[in-house]
Amino acid sequence: MTTGSPATVGPRTAGVWTPELRRARLHFVTGKGGTGKTTVAAALGIALAAGGRKVLLVEVEGRQGIAQLFDTEPLPYGERHLVSAPDGGELRALHIDAEAALLEYFQMFYNLGFAGRTLRRMGAIEFATTLAPGLRDVLLTGKIKECVTRTDNGRYVYDHVVVDAPPTGRVVKFLDVTRALTDVTRSGPIKNQADGVVKLMHSDQTVVHVVTLLEEMPIRETLEAIDELQAEDLRPGAVLINRVRPPRLPDRSVVAAADGRVDASRVRAGLVEAGLDISDEVIEGLVAETVEHAIRVAAERSAAEQLTAANQPMLQLPDLPDGIDVAALYELAELLVEKGVR
Amino acid sequence: MASRGALQIDRLIDNPKTKVIVCCGSGGVGKTTTAAALALRAAERGRTTVVLTIDPARRLAQSLGLDELDNVPRKVEVEGFDPKGELWAMMLDMRRTFDDMIIAHTDPQRAQELLASPFYQTISTSFSGTQEYMAMEKLGQLVADAEWDLIVVDTPPSRSALDFLDAPKRLSSALDGRMIRLLTAPARAGGWGIRKALTASLALGMKAVSTVIGGQLLTDASAFMQAFNSTAGGFKERAQKTAELLRSPGTAFLVVAAPEPDALREASFFVERLSSESMPLTGLVANRTHPVLADLPAPRALAAAEALEAKKSAPLAAAVLRLHADRVALDKRERRLLQRFTRAHPDVPMVGVPALPRDVHDIAGLRIIGERLAGNGNA
Structure with a gap:
């Protein structure tokens, strides 16, 4: 990619959803806080479900972000229908609660009866997951693996699983189950389960997408996360640039305008030509807005250039001025499908 | 734009009774920059101020003369910065704060044993809640120093502003x-x-x-x-002591939120929580707003832009009109979101801080944000 303005990047990179990305069935979506991870994960889920597929959208941080996004009641620890996708697809949702997963595990291997609930009330379950942070991750990723590999009549129940993953700072630790295991028990059923998870995480079934904005901190974290993932032999997927606003100025005017040079008399002449007769004060305001816009566009351009260093497939999602609701998610999903997501 | 519900930042930072200002909010809303700008303004208005930052962007750190993690405050001495008071700044080093806490409260031999414990390696680096606990610990130390007129605290980047209040308690109950x-x-x-x-x-x-x-x-x-x-007196007692400090009248909480639904929702939770614990909430900083700078209705601008585009004439003017219409739409959306917040929390004073077009990278940038926090320079 060359240094085009952001708007020109989209069409040129159509078909950016590479064969490697198509092979994946387990998609983690990470990103710095505030970049719109949950939104992008949901839109990706809908896009992957389009065309009659069944996709599970998973939440692991107990924030109920999916329920808020889809404006439904809080998700229980259980899979349930979320929305339908174009052409007969279905997006289901699961909120994995580490404590509930641990309790489920205990009930399976030790017959605790009512004591399970008492343990939880006493705080023993929370204590276990707090004391051994690795245990929490093993439980969460273990449940995710179970969803990915579950079959029914020899067919996978879910074509894809999309996970709204922890943010960039924590995601590698979360996925690096091998390390987590050194924290916790080294034998027994949890260990066996974790071995399977490690294999899946490092296989070509799994990719980690990173959501970013064209701003300093999110981009820095994106590049760091990609390095860390590669160092741990995990597969970075696409870089999803979120909330891209359209550059309005002609390319050649951006640099001058960002430097404060906007030809006010030319602006005025144009406005007069369009039948707008306005005061100097308004012209001044318009020029000030134009300079701010140009500074932002120029900064975004150099930010986008930095991202190319990551050498990952890149997709852009537009800023939606009316905010994000379910309809907006479908709009974003449609764009993803247009860009080759399937 | 001082209205009845306006947050009076200067009154807050000038008041000698204000000892601690805690900037809270969910991740990515500009807490660190806000804290730095507040501290700078307070120093320029004559107070001996220290700002405790958690994870500043590199250029922001550099603008304060901070090049690396450093667990003690450094005086900010930059060209063109000659405050009436003093500005000191530091970045929290979570591991060293923890080490120092152990060393300060145990005998040397015990301390060595504790620091060498494999379990200590785990909690001091990968526990959720350690960063929040250590931020509180550091705040406690700064208060105890009694060298500062005003301490401005940034809070760790987290999903939820509530983590700052809850995490230390979680950690200490796990470790009691x-x-x-x-x-x-x-x-x-x-x-x-x-x-x-x-x-x-x-x-x-x-x-x-x-x-x-x-x-x-x-x-x-x-x-x-x-x-x-x-x-060391136990984790719980220490956490409780800092919690009491946060409840004291010299402490002010500012909630920083971007004018976005998620950030404002988090801010709402936080506001409710503070009031339910009768903690001193001072106000909301609506950070990075985009007020319209030119009084021209969007439909007129768009119609004119279309007319010019149809004639393939005056491309600069057409672009200016389009970007103005975008800005009007953005401003309208932000106002709507903020009004919704105000309706739900009519007692919370608010100030809008218009976004700077580029990331802050020097004292001048922080000074402009300080002006905007004080409600000046808002178009």
């Missing part, structure tokens, strides 16, 4: 040693007044819990907690 005693001696569970029939299976449950945690980890943790809680 009660649960670990139960796990290492499950037979005692009988003494809890639970019916006998349950006791056997509860003991089994305790055994299951200790099995998944792992024997070695449990032993390490147990040794660590015993040593720490017996000498």
Whole structure:
């Protein structure tokens, strides 16, 4: 990619959803806080479900972000229908609660009866997951693996699983189950389960997408996360640039305008030509807005250039001025499908 | 734009009774920059101020003369910065704060044992809540120093502003040693007044819990907690002490939120929580707003832009009109979101801080944000 303005990047990179990305069935979506991870994960889920597929959208941080996004009641620890996708697809949702997963595990291997609930009330379950942070991750990723590999009549129940993953700072630790295991028990059923998870995480079934904005901190974290993932032999997927606003100025005017040079008399002449007769004060305001816009566009351009260093497939999602609701998610999903997501 | 519900920043930072300002908010809203700008403004208005930042962007750190993690405040001495008071700045080093806490409260030999414990390696780096706990610990130290007129605190980047209040409590209840005693001696569970029939299976449950945690980890943790809680006054007591500090009248909480639904929702939770704990909420900083700078209705601008585009004439003017219409739409959306917040929390004073077009990278940039925080320079 060359240094085009952001708007020109989209069409040129159509078909950016590479064969490697198509092979994946387990998609983690990470990103710095505030970049719109949950939104992008949901839109990706809908896009992957389009065309009659069944996709599970998973939440692991107990924030109920999916329920808020889809404006439904809080998700229980259980899979349930979320929305339908174009052409007969279905997006289901699961909120994995580490404590509930641990309790489920205990009930399976030790017959605790009512004591399970008492343990939880006493705080023993929370204590276990707090004391051994690795245990929490093993439980969460273990449940995710179970969803990915579950079959029914020899067919996978879910074509894809999309996970709204922890943010960039924590995601590698979360996925690096091998390390987590050194924290916790080294034998027994949890260990066996974790071995399977490690294999899946490092296989070509799994990719980690990173959501970013064209701003300093999110981009820095994106590049760091990609390095860390590669160092741990995990597969970075696409870089999803979120909330891209359209550059309005002609390319050649951006640099001058960002430097404060906007030809006010030319602006005025144009406005007069369009039948707008306005005061100097308004012209001044318009020029000030134009300079701010140009500074932002120029900064975004150099930010986008930095991202190319990551050498990952890149997709852009537009800023939606009316905010994000379910309809907006479908709009974003449609764009993803247009860009080759399937 | 001082209206009835406007947040008066200068009144807050000039008041000698204001000792601590805590900037809270969910991740990515500009807390760190806001804290730095507030501290700078307070210093320029004559107070001896220290700002505790958590994870500043590199250029922001550099603008304060901070090049790396440094666990003690450094005086900000930059060309063109000659405040009436003083500005000191530091970045929290979570690990060193923890080390220092142990060294300060135990005898040297005990301290070495604690620092070498494998369990300590885990909690001092990968525990959720350690960063929040250590931010509180550091704040406590700064207050105890009594060198500062005003301490401005940034809070760790987290999903939720509430984490700053909750995480230390979570960490300290995990580490106060009660649960670990139960796990290492499950037979005692009988003494809890639970019916006998349950006791056997509860003991089994305790055994299951200790099995998944792992024997070695449990032993390490147990040794660590015993040593720490017996000498350093315990995690819980320390956390409680800082919590009391936050409740004191000299402390002001500012909630920083971007004019976005998620950030404002988090801000709402936080506001409700503070008031339910009768903690001193001072106001909301609506950060990075985009007020319209030119009084021209969007439909007129768009119609004119279309007319010019149809004629393929005056491309600059057409672009200016389009970007103005975008800005009007953005401004309208932000106002709507902020009004919704105000309706839900009419008592919370608010100030809008218009976004700077580029990231802050010097004192001048921070000064402009300080002006905007004070409600000046808002178009």
